[in-house]
Amino acid sequence: MRIVQVSPRYHPYIGGVETVVKQISEEFVKQGHKVEVLTIDPGGRLQEVDELNEVIIRRFKPTGPYCYSKPLMKHLSENALQYDVIHAHNLHTFIPHMVVRATRAIKGPKLIVTGHYHGKGKTPLSTIFLRLYRPLIKGFLRQVNGITCVSNFEAGLIKKHFGIPDNKIAVIPNGIILEDIKKAQPFHVTGHNLLIVSRLEKYKNIHLAIRAMPYLPDDYRLMIIGEGPYRPYLEKLAANLDLKERVAFLGRLPNEEVYRWYKTCDLVINLSNLEAFGLNVIEGLAAGKPVLVNNKTALAELSQLFDGVTSVDACNMKPEELACLIKKCISMPLVPPDLKKYKWKIIAKRYIEERYD
Numbered sequence: 189m190r191i192v193q194v195s196p197r198y199h200p201y202i203g204g205v206e207t208v209v210k211q212i213s214e215e216f217v218k219q220g221h222k223v224e225v226l227t228i229d230p231g232g233r234l235q236e237v238d239e240l241n242e243v244i245i246r247r248f249k250p251t252g253p254y255c256y257s258k259p260l261m262k263h264l265s266e267n268a269l270q271y272d273v274i275h276a277h278n279l280h281t282f283i284p285h286m287v288v289r290a291t292r293a294i295k296g297p298k299l300i301v302t303g304h305y306h307g308k309g310k311t312p313l314s315t316i317f318l319r320l321y322r323p324l325i326k327g328f329l330r331q332v333n334g335i336t337c338v339s340n341f342e343a344g345l346i347k348k349h350f351g352i353p354d355n356k357i358a359v360i361p362n363g364i365i366l367e368d369i370k371k372a373q374p375f376h377v378t379g380h381n382l383l384i385v386s387r388l389e390k391y392k393n394i395h396l397a398i399r400a401m402p403y404l405p406d407d408y409r410l411m412i413i414g415e416g417p418y419r420p421y422l423e424k425l426a427a428n429l430d431l432k433e434r435v436a437f438l439g440r441l442p443n444e445e446v447y448r449w450y451k452t453c454d455l456v457i458n459l460s461n462l463e464a465f466g467l468n469v470i471e472g473l474a475a476g477k478p479v480l481v482n483n484k485t486a487l488a489e490l491s492q493l494f495d496g497v498t499s500v501d502a503c504n505m506k507p508e509e510l511a512c513l514i515k516k517c518i519s520m521p522l523v524p525p526d527l528k529k530y531k532w533k534i535i536a537k538r539y540i541e542e543r544y545d
Contacts (some may be wrong), residue, residue, distance in 0.1 A: 189221045189540070194264070194276045194287050196255040198227040198245055200234075202440065203387070204467065205278050205304050208362055210243075215536030217242045224271075226264060228255050254317075255281040265290040271297045275539075276332075279303040279325055280318065288328040299332040300539075306462045306485070307345040310391055326350040334544035336360050338465040339486040358542045362465050363532035365443070369474040372447035379407035380518060383453035383477075385446060385468045386460070388416030393459035393482065395422060396502050396510060401431050403511035410435045411453065413446055450475035454518045459502040463487050469497060476524050480517050496522045 195209040209225065216223045229247040238245040248260040255278075264287065268274065274297045276287040284301045291299065309315040329335060329350050336358050337343040343357050386392045394412060401410055412422070412435065419437065426435040441449075450456065456472030459482045466487045472479045473496055481487035483499040491499035498517050502510065528534065 189272045190270060191216055191221050191273045191275060192224045192226060192264075192271045194226045194260070194274065194283055196228060196278050196281045196283055197230070198225050198247075199240065204362075207467075208302075208304075209277055211363060211365075211532045212536050212539065213243045214241045215532045216540070218533075219536060219540070221540070226260055228257050228260065252282070255283050256286065261286045261290040265294070268294045268297055273298045273300060275300045275302065277302050277304060279305045280309065280314075284332075285324060285328050288331050292331065298334075300334050300336065301329065301332050302336045302338075303342060303346060304338070304464055305342055305345055306464055307349065308462070310389060310462065322349055332356075334358060334542065336539070336542070338362050339489055341486040341489050342464045356544055358538075358544065360535060360538050360542070361530060362467050362470075363530050363535040364467065364470050364474055364527070366474055366527060366531050368443065369447045369450060369471060372444070372451045372475070374451040375448055377409075377452060379409055380405075380455075381449075381453045382408065382410045382514065383413070383449055383456050383472075384410065384458070385413045385449075385456070385471070386416075386458065387414050388412070388418045388422060390418050390421075391461045392416075392418070393461060393502060394418070395425055396459050396505075396507075397457050398422060398425050398429065398431065398435055399507040400510040400514060401426075401434055402429055403508040404514065406434070408434065408514075411438060411449060412436065413438045413441055413449060415440050447471075447475070450477060453477055455480060455514060457514075458482065458487060460487065461485070461503070466490050469494075470527060470530050473497070473525055474527050474530075476522065478517050478520055478522050480514065494525050496520075496525065 193209050193213050197206050199210050213223045224244040226246050228250050232249055234247055236247050248257045251258045268291045276284040309318050334356055338361050343359050346352050384394055456477050456479045458468055461484050463485045469479050469490045479497045481499050482502045488499050491497040
C-alpha cells in the first residue's frame with residue numbers, strides 16, 4: 189500500500205504529533221508499505237527531499253499561519269493519485285483543510301484525519317481562532333473517509349463540536365516503545381525522585397508540582413524533562429522557593445535517557461489541563477511506576493483504565509495537599525498492567541485494518 193502522511197512538522201522537530209507520525213510511518217514501512225511524509229519546515233534549513241529509515245520526507249515552505257503551505261497543496265493535488273491512503277494530522281492547524289482542498293476533485297485515495305484535538309487552544313488567542321475555525325473544520329471533515337482519535341475523550345469532542353457520526357470515528361491510542369522502556373536501566377541516585385516529562389507550557393501545570401515541593405521532605409527531588417516557553421518562569425519559581433537543589437531542569441534528552449529516568453523515579457506526574465491522550469502516563473506504567481494525573485480531559489480517562497494512575501483536581505488543591513497525595517501515591521503498591529496493545533506495531537496495524545462504514 190502507498191501511504192502519505194501529511195503533518196505540520198516532522199523529525200528532527202520534536203513534539204507529540206511529530207513523534208506519533210514518525211513512529212507510525214516507520215512501522216508502516218516495516219510492515220511492507222511505501223510511505224512518504226509531506227510536512228512543513230518553518231525555518232527552511234532542512235533538506236527539501238530526504239529519507240530516514242526508508243520513509244521519504246518532502247518538506248515545504250509555509251506561506252501563511254497555522255502551517256498553511258501553497259507549495260504543499262500544489263504537490264499533493266498533482267500527485268494524489270500515487271497514493272492509496274492520504275493521512276492528515278492535527279485539526280489545530282490548516283493541514284487537514286489543505287489536504288481536503290487539494291484532493292476534492294480527485295477520486296481514489298482514502299482520506300483519513302487524525303485530529304490530535306483538545307477542544308481548545310493552548311492560549312486564549314488560539315482558542316478564539318479555533319472557535320472561528322470550527323465551521324470550516326466541520327465542513328471538510330464531512331468529506332473524509334474516516335477520523336481517528338487517540339482517546340474516547342477526544343472522540344467525544346469530535347462528535348460534540350463537529351457532529352460527526354460514530355461510524356466515521358475510530359479510537360486508536362498512541363503507542364510506546366515498550367521493549368526499550370522495559371530494558372532501560374535506572375540511574376544510581378538516592379532519595380525519592382518525582383518525574384515530569386513534558387513540553388514546558390503554562391497549561392501543563394508544572395508549577396503546581398514545584399509549589400508542592402517545600403511541603404515534601406528534603407530527600408524528595410523533582411526531575412523535569414523537556415523544553416518550552418514556560419521554562420524561565422518555572423526556573424524563577426524554583427529559585428524563589430529555594431528549590432534549586434531539589435528541582436532539576438534536564439532539558440530535552442534522547443529517548444534512552446528518558447526511559448532511564450522513568451525507571452529511576454518513584455512517581456510520574458502529569459497535571460496538565462489539556463491532553464488528548466497522555467503518552468507519558470503509559471510510559472510511566474511501562475516502567476512499573478505509579479502515575480499522578482490531573483482529573484481533566486483524557487488523563488481522567490486513563491485513571492479509570494489503570495489502577496496505577498491516580499487522578500486529582502490539581503488546580504483546586506493547596507500545595508500542602510498535593511504534597512501529601514504525592515507521598516501517598518509513592519507508597520501505593522503497583523501491579524504492572526498489560527500494555528501490549530500500546531506497541532507501535534499493533535497501533536500501525538490497526539490504522540491499516542480499520543474500516544469506516
